[in-house]
Amino acid sequence: MRRLGVGFVVVLVVVAGCSGFTDPPSRSAGTAVDGQPAVDVPQPAVTVTVTAVVDGDTVQVAYGNGTADTVRLVGVDTPEVQAENDPAEFEGVPETAAGVSCLRGAGTNASSLAKQRLLGETVGLAFDPELNRRGYYDRLLAYVVLEGSLFNYRLVETGHARVYDSGFERAERFYAAEDRARTERRGLWRCVDPGELTRTAIADGGTITGSASDVAITDIHADAAGNDNQNLNDEYVTLTNTGETALDLSGWTVSDEAGHQYTFTDLSIGPNASVTLYTGRGTDTDTERYWDRDGAVWNNDGDTVVVRTPSGETALRQSY
Known part of the structure; x- marks a missing residue:
């Protein structure tokens, strides 16, 4: 449910220790807004281990005594991955087949981020004083605190979720x-302009035509097992030719938000064929290319993969 109006001045009093169990001071995290913390991080009431990720906003956890629970993240709603999305729920996304398809991909990205950041991790759960502890389907309603940051807020901040306003305390900051x-x-x-995702050159307003519009990012594996910097070939991005003719990728580049860039050389992939770009070292083939870097490229907590043609036009820009 979106805010009912924009003419109201809302004064938000942030109550420390929103868990309802204790009342310690909150920690601040995120970018400052008007001299105030972007969002405060509540003190966790309980520590759990994430055992499964249902989707971007729902996880299964285990308590220290071995019992299990399902947690629905407070204040956020990620696009569905196991059902159809209604674009009307996401402000500005067109109610078209392109909008629905784009949201499905965004839901997959949100689920992937949750798996990368939360699966197998020990996290804290905190509760909102304005909400019941349990919601629909008897799921636990909670904030997930990971390494001193609020994962719920991170989903919204990076565009992986919309705000689901259930009257929670931090709504205005979200x-x-x-x-x-x-x-x-x-x-x-990005789904507000779904037609631009693969066909419009975002960098200069030009248009990607012909076979260049058939390239797709089909896999982003940012979180390598163990230490990313010591397992560079478990960090990779896969591009696929979805067209009906061969696609020459010679001179195409792949880069991240920080400007790290790889350039493909002497590479053509056939219809429905793929090439995987690994961060580490190896022997280049028609289906595997190696960046030959000494350290990880893709941020585990969110980044953007940018694919450009030899002329510098942006063919793809996909965040996760």
């Missing part, structure tokens, strides 16, 4: 993050 993500077309908000 909405501010959502507005920034939408304005900057992060994550799912």
Whole structure:
């Protein structure tokens, strides 16, 4: 449910220790907004281990005594991956087949991020004083605190989720993050302009034509097993030719938000064929290419893969 109006001035009093169990001081995290923390991080009431990721906003956890529970993340709603999405729920996303398809991909990205960041991790759960502990389907409603940051907020900030306003205490801060993500077309908000994702050169307003429009990013594996910097070939990106003719990728580049860039040489992939770009070292083949880097490239907590043609036109820009 979106805010009912924009004419109200809302004064948000952040209550420390929203778990309801204790009342310690909150920690601040995120980018400062008007001299205030972007969002405060509540003190966890309980520590659990994430045993499964249902989708971007729902996880299964185990307590220290071995009992299990399902947690629905407070204040966020990621696109569905196991059901059809309704674009009307995501402000500005067109109610078209392209909008639905784009949201499905965004849901997959959100689930992948949750798996990369949470699966197998020990996290804290905190509760909102404005909400019941349990919601629909008897799921536990909670904030997930990971390494001192609020994962719920991170999903909204990076555009992996919209705000689901259930009357929770931090709603206004979450909405501010959502507005920034939408304005900057992060994550799912790229779906506001779904036709531009693969066919419009975002960098200079040109148009990708012919076989160049048939390239797709079909896999992003950012979180290598163990230490990313010591397992570089478990960090990779896969491109696929979805067209009906061969695609020459010679001179094409792959880069991240920080400007690290790889250039393909002497490579053509056939219809429905793929090439995987590994961060580490190895022997180049028609289906495997190696960046030959000494350290990891892709951020585990979110990044953007940018694919450009030899002329510098942006063919793809996909955030996760």
